Every structure is written in C-alpha cells, then in structure tokens.
Amino acid sequence: MKGSIRIGSIRGLAIEAHWSVPLVMLFFAYGLASWTLPRYEAGLAPVVYAAAGVVGASLLLVSLVVHEAAHALTARRAGVAVRDVTLWALGGLTRMDRPTTARTAFSVAVSGPIASLVLGGVWLGAAAGVDATTGWRIPVAVLGWLGGTNLLLGVFNLLPAAPLDGGRLVQAVVWWRTGDRERAQRAAGRSGQVVGMALAAGGWVVLLRGTTGGLWLMAIGLFVAGTAATERRWAELVTALRGVRVGQTMTTPVVTGPDWLTVDGFLSEVAARTGHSVVPLLDFDGHPSGLLQLRRLAAVPPGQRERLRVRDLATPLSRCTLAAPDELLNSVLERLGAAGGGLPILVMDDGRLGGIITAHDIDRSRRRYRGPSAHREHPA
Secondary structure (H helix, E strand, C coil), X not given: CCCEEEEEEECCEEEEEECHHHHHHHHHHHHHHHHHHHHHCCCCCHHHHHHXXXXXXXXXXXXXXXXXXXXXXXXXXXXXXXXXXXXXXXXEEEEECCCCCHHHHHHHHHHXXXXXXXXXXXXXXXXXXXXXXXXCHHHHHHHHHHHHHHHHHHHHHCCCCCCCHHHHHHHHHHHHHHCXXXXXXXXXXXXXXXXXXXXXXXXXXXXXXXXXXXXXXXXXHHHHHHHHHHHHHHHHHHHHCCCCEHHHCCECCCCCEECCCEHHHHXXXXXHHCCCCEEEEECCCCCEEEEEECHHHHCCCHHHCCXXXXXXXXXXXXXXXXXXXXXXXXXXXXXXXXXXXXXXXXXXXXXXXXXXXXXXXXXXXXXXXXCCCHHHHCCC
C-alpha cells in the first residue's frame, strides 16, 4: 500500500504501517485519556490519563498485528505465498496469493477473528487479575477496554461481508459447496454490499441521534459496500473471461518508444504522435526495458528535459506485469488482484514485446466473451 513504512517483522514477514495509523492511534489514545478513563476513575492528573491512553492505543496496535499475523502465518503453513502485512486506518491488510482450496481459504479467514477473540479473553483475564491483586483502577480500565475492543473486533470481522473475514468464510463455504470460486466470490460480494449499506444506514441513524461515532460507522459501512462491489465486479469479469487466452485479448502492434531518448526528444518524436497514456520502452537491441506513464514527463522541470532520459522515469520491466500469449488471462488477472494495479500487461514472446493488454482490451474481451465456451481453450 502506498504511503506505508516498515515497522518490523514476524518470522521474516514484513509488517508495514500506513501513514493513517498514527492518526487513528492518536484518536484512540485521546478517547481513552479524555473520556473513558476519567469516567472510570476521576480526579487523577491529566498526565496519568494521557500516559494510560498512549499505552492502551499502543497495545491495540499490537492486537491488530496479532490479528493479521494469524492470517499470514496460517496461510504460510498451508503453502500460500504471503508478501507482507500492512496496518492502516480501518484495520489491516495481508497481501497473499489466493488459496488453492476452500478448506485453506476457510482456515486462513477464520484465524484472524479467533486470534482477536482469544486476545480479548486474555486482556479481560489480565484486567480481572490486576483488579484482584492490586486494585489499580487505571490499569484495570485500560486492560478491560483492550479486552472489549478485541472482542468487538473479532465479532465484527465475522460479519458475512467481503472484505471482512466473515465474507471470506461465506466465500469459502460457497466455494466448497459449489466448486466454483468465482461464484463464491460473487456471493460474498453481494453479501458485503448488503451488510455495508446496512452499517452505513445504522451509522446515519446514530449520527442523527447526536453521537459522532456514527460517522465512523458510516465510513466503515461505505468502505465495506464499495470494496464488496469491486470484488463482485471482479468475480463477474473473471467468470466472463474464463478460458480466454492472453493472445486473444492483446492489442498488436504496440506503439513503443526508445528508452535512450531525452524527455524533450521523447515529447517531440513519440508523445506527439501517440494517443496513448502509457508507452512501453525498448532498448538498443529492441527488447522491452520498462513502461512509461506520459504524465510523468509533464512533471519534469523544463531545465532538466534536455538531459534526463525517459528510462529513468519509467517503471522497470521487473516491476511490470508480464504474460505469455498462450497463458490463460484469468491466471494473469489473479496476479493483479481486484484493484487491477498492474495494468497494462506486457505480452512477451521469446524475449520480444508481442502485444499489450490495457483495461480497454479486457473490457472489450468481456463484452465479446460472456460465458464459458470450449473454443476459448485454444490460443488465437
């Protein structure tokens, strides 16, 4: 996720935090220090409430890491490749390959809520222990708040709505019953849209009653509904393109540009005669070297355009999405994910650029192929 920095690792798994995490932690710390703790134990110095609020928010961050690490480590044990874990404003995101079986998908999805529920019990047990042995009310309040928040997190994530863990459980069960992963994803997406809009409506009602927490519930509901709609459309797209080969979708010939040109030279010789927003670059030997977003050229100061080479502004080939002409398009789309962040796709044929697939090409193929057909299994 853009705007994230690495904060640590667990068993070699990178843990990153989005820039929104400190803001959310500050929000929770402020709520604890100014509202929750003074109501539980009044009359203490403000610095005590502030310190306890920071400790509580920090431990909540640790709890979120445990939740996501449970997903990641369960996936690793099942043989699913996991790239990293990112914490952000609305929880966490574990980037991993798609599970290959419904059973694996179920175990990966359920591991996070189980971890949160267990943590909730641990924090509440610690609160009871501190209360019984020392009677220190502020630590008891912080630990009790942590326990309740983790229980709420675990239960909330079990709601049957993609992209929540409960939605993944729905997807796994439907996949197991039908044997159709895309159908299961569509079902989870529909459920997510319904639950998300219900949460947003509930947040609106709470807000009308004068509770500002309704804004947070509305934001979560709209996020769930929007993400579920995206996943549902993605599943419909994958179903429509089932059996279609990359060579049947790609555009050829491809408009390319030399990677050794300066920005000025590229603007006058290539950009001026192409209507594309992205241009693949070729080196002296005619091999693709990267992908250039033309909008990046406009950001170059005029004084640097005569000496800066366009290859220095391009996305290197190692970070581009590559495919072979006879590869199934669905397998390439799975590598991209529902966000489609790796478009366009460069089609490589014996080390040469054979074609390109843009969002327009995928949409055109979707309209052309609207259901499974046996003839698609053969390369064009």
